[in-house]
Amino acid sequence: MLGACRIHNNLAFAKKATKKVFELFPDDGGYHVLLANIYATDAKWDKAASVTNSMDRTGIRKTPGCSLVDLRNEIHTFYSGSTSHPQSRRIYSYLETLIDKIKVAGYTAETNSINDVEADVQEKLLNTHNGMCSCGDYW
Secondary structure, eight states, rough: HHHHHHHHTTTHHHHHHHHHHHHTTTTTTTHHHHHHHHHHHTTHHHHHHHHHHHHHTTTTTOOOOOEEEETTTTTEEEEOOOOOOOTHHHHHHHHHHHHHHHHHHHOOOOOOTTTSHHHHHHHHHHHTTTTSSSSOOOO
């Protein structure tokens, strides 16, 4: 629900939904980060910072995004932004090739939810977060 609120820029509904989500899952950092992202997308940087500051005060942390891939009966685990996989250089190199191809096809990164970093760094953060997902975490 919160993801849909972010995609459709529905801040009013997001505020209502987060009240219930925070009651049900008060320590799940992912929902807090998603709310901060919603505020950031709406350029409400003070509110986004308030959410992340609240997380810091209460010790709530977001678990890094994780993907599991089964290749030839071997499970490969990838964490957002990690380079610990033995073939990470090769993987990121191939990802760059894919990014170049989709840019030629008309893709542009949504960088409006990332603040205080240069445009090229914003795009790089988005490109390496969960393999080009559109969530664009606030930090």
